[in-house]
Amino acid sequence: MFSNNNKHYKVDSIYFKNICIGKAEDSLEKILSIWKKTKKRVYVVVDEKGKVEGIITLYDILEEIVPYFLKIDKILNFLSSNELIDKEKFMKLKNKKAKDLMTKNPITVNVNDDVMKVITLMYSYNFDYLPVLDENEKVVGIIDKEAIEDQIVYLINND
Amino acid sequence: MINTQLIPFYLLLFTLLIVATEKINRSVIVGFTALFLIVFKFIEFEAAIEAIDFNTLGLLVGMMIIVSITKTTGIFQYLALKTIKLAKVRPLRMLFFISILTAILSAFLDNVTTILLVLPVIFFISEITKINSLPFVFSAIFFSNIGGAATLIGDPPNIIIGGYAKFDFNQFIRYNTPVVLIISFFSLFLVYLKWAKELRKNIIKTNIIKKLNERGVIKDIKKTFISIFILFIVLIGFVLHSVLHIENSIVALFGAILLLLLTRENPEEYYKEIEWPTIFFFIGLFVIIAAVEKTGIFDLISNYLIVSTKKNPELITYLVLWLSSFLVSFFNNIPITIILSKIILSFQSQGIDVFPIWWALSLGTCFGANLTLIASSVNIVGADLYNKNLLNDKNSIKNKISFINFFKSSFLITLTSLIISNIYLKIIFFLK
Numbered sequence: 133m134f135s136n137n138n139k140h141y142k143v144d145s146i147y148f149k150n151i152c153i154g155k156a157e158d159s160l161e162k163i164l165s166i167w168k169k170t171k172k173r174v175y176v177v178v179d180e181k182g183k184v185e186g187i188i189t190l191y192d193i194l195e196e197i198v199p200y201f202l203k204i205d206k207i208l209n210f211l212s213s214n215e216l217i218d219k220e221k222f223m224k225l226k227n228k229k230a231k232d233l234m235t236k237n238p239i240t241v242n243v244n245d246d247v248m249k250v251i252t253l254m255y256s257y258n259f260d261y262l263p264v265l266d267e268n269e270k271v272v273g274i275i276d277k278e279a280i281e282d283q284i285v286y287l288i289n290n291d
Numbered sequence: 292m293i294n295t296q297l298i299p300f301y302l303l304l305f306t307l308l309i310v311a312t313e314k315i316n317r318s319v320i321v322g323f324t325a326l327f328l329i330v331f332k333f334i335e336f337e338a339a340i341e342a343i344d345f346n347t348l349g350l351l352v353g354m355m356i357i358v359s360i361t362k363t364t365g366i367f368q369y370l371a372l373k374t375i376k377l378a379k380v381r382p383l384r385m386l387f388f389i390s391i392l393t394a395i396l397s398a399f400l401d402n403v404t405t406i407l408l409v410l411p412v413i414f415f416i417s418e419i420t421k422i423n424s425l426p427f428v429f430s431a432i433f434f435s436n437i438g439g440a441a442t443l444i445g446d447p448p449n450i451i452i453g454g455y456a457k458f459d460f461n462q463f464i465r466y467n468t469p470v471v472l473i474i475s476f477f478s479l480f481l482v483y484l485k486w487a488k489e490l491r492k493n494i495i496k497t498n499i500i501k502k503l504n505e506r507g508v509i510k511d512i513k514k515t516f517i518s519i520f521i522l523f524i525v526l527i528g529f530v531l532h533s534v535l536h537i538e539n540s541i542v543a544l545f546g547a548i549l550l551l552l553l554t555r556e557n558p559e560e561y562y563k564e565i566e567w568p569t570i571f572f573f574i575g576l577f578v579i580i581a582a583v584e585k586t587g588i589f590d591l592i593s594n595y596l597i598v599s600t601k602k603n604p605e606l607i608t609y610l611v612l613w614l615s616s617f618l619v620s621f622f623n624n625i626p627i628t629i630i631l632s633k634i635i636l637s638f639q640s641q642g643i644d645v646f647p648i649w650w651a652l653s654l655g656t657c658f659g660a661n662l663t664l665i666a667s668s669v670n671i672v673g674a675d676l677y678n679k680n681l682l683n684d685k686n687s688i689k690n691k692i693s694f695i696n697f698f699k700s701s702f703l704i705t706l707t708s709l710i711i712s713n714i715y716l717k718i719i720f721f722l723k
Contacts, residue, residue, distance in 0.1 A: 171580050200418075
């Protein structure tokens with residue numbers, strides 16, 4: 133029965149410890165090269181004490197590339213073409229700092245939180261990633277959609 | 292000593308000041324004042340309900356629904372892109388065409404909606420051609436305010452004036468449209484003087500505009516046709532007002548419901564698009580101003596104006612033109628129009644021919660909207676989008692639209708519009 137096994141459904145049993153962590157001053161170039169090496173698509177920005185300052189996903193980088201007119205009028209989407217690729221813009225983008233790109237103060241979960249809380253947060257806010265903190269508010273890992281998928285498979289097969 | 296009878300009047304002034312500072316949402320502060328006046332019996336509940344002009348509200352809501360559905364079809368973006376293509380990559384011609392299109396659109400759509408449709412297209416052009424978008428943004432703002440003056444439904448002040456003065460759609464076409472055309476012509480000339488030199492320097496190399504297939508924005512042909520058809524029917528309904536005797540609000544609401552019925556769109560999505568803050572702002576103002584009206588202060592002001600102008604309707608007309616344009620430059624145009632309408636009604640009760648004065652109010656409030664950055668929502672929204680676009684491109688932020696550089700560009704256009712309006716009023720009403 134589910135109710136008897138509640139202790140298995142905690143964040144600490146499903147989160148990934150292997151994550152990309154960096155500082156606010158890191159450049160986009162550095163972030164992208166780390167992603168390339170680790171095959172990860174999320175970057176957690178922390179301060180000196182290891183507390184989360186922000187989180188960067190691929191979406192934050194797309195946000196910088198997409199022209200402003202498409203953000204305010206989605207009907208004009210079809211106008212997108214390679215002519216909108218502007219060398220200068222990408223040169224500037226290369227030197228952007230993590231602090232310019234990150235989503236500040238992201239919603240986080242604790243190692244002792246229930247998995248159901250993670251599922252609810254991911255559903256409600258359409259998050260792809262949630263940083264995981266320990267009791268001292270220090271980042272220790274991340275939960276992504278894959279971890280949730282695995283957990284759902286486990287729940288379906290182990291009733 | 293404070294005269295307690297005049298409390299509603301002081302509250303009105305206080306509320307208008309808060310609205311001007313934009314520290315609190317205008318619908319909230321106006322709602323607060325209105326309810327305060329009802330709770331403390333400065334106005335009876337029944338009188339407050341009676342003061343709310345449901346014809347104005349119905350017209351606004353109906354048009355908001357029609358426009359919010361029509362705008363999802365992409366037809367307005369199609370028109371803007373078609374216009375750009377017609378200009379054949381000549382920047383100056385592009386500026387003229389965009390200005391004229393903006394004026395025409397804003398005569399039939401809400402001004403803010405117009406600017407929200409035109410600016411993205413301008414940003415697109417500027418992004419691929421590297422032309423400075425500033426002249427285009429300024430012109431779009433100015434012509435959106437100018438074009439709005441042309442019709443009954445172009446600008447909220449006209450809707451309010453239409454309600455109080457009982458003017459129909461045709462009268463606005465007859466009295467306002469000609470002067471809007473003249474002013475547009477002069478304004479295009481001023482825009483030319485200001486930016487021709489800079490725009491001539493730009494040579495557009497890209498051929499993406501020529502290759503542009505503007506049909507791509509229209510996804511659903513059937514819905515587009517239905518929307519245009521309904522918009523057309525509603526305009527016919529307005530034009531035939533004097534024959535059919537159907538209130539404008541009923542025409543607009545009927546069009547909105549028919550459009551929802553025919554397109555089978557999810558109404559909830561479009562009900563959300565109704566600008567409820569504006570609607571509640573109107574409701575609150577109607578109540579507050581009715582409470583102020585009860586104090587007799589509007590009669591006092593109108594008496595004072597009548598005496599000081601020696602009961603000269605011509606002088607009062609010009610006074611209302613300039614005063615209203617000055618007032619809307621610093622306060623919101625909606626309360627100013629309602630207050631001045633009440634004063635004009637008081638002129639009328641004292642035997643003055645107010646017909647020309649109504650038109651002076653309409654021209655003054657509509658063209659005064661161009662004078663300062665805060666004079667109308669169009670200016671604020673337009674400048675805000677332009678500044679955000681600059682930020683997005685990480686260009687130098689020194690070209691930001693500020694209160695001062697807006698005024699530098701707007702002053703001459705506004706002054707010219709008002710002088711022409713003044714001459715126009717003189718010629719059609721007072722020249723024997």
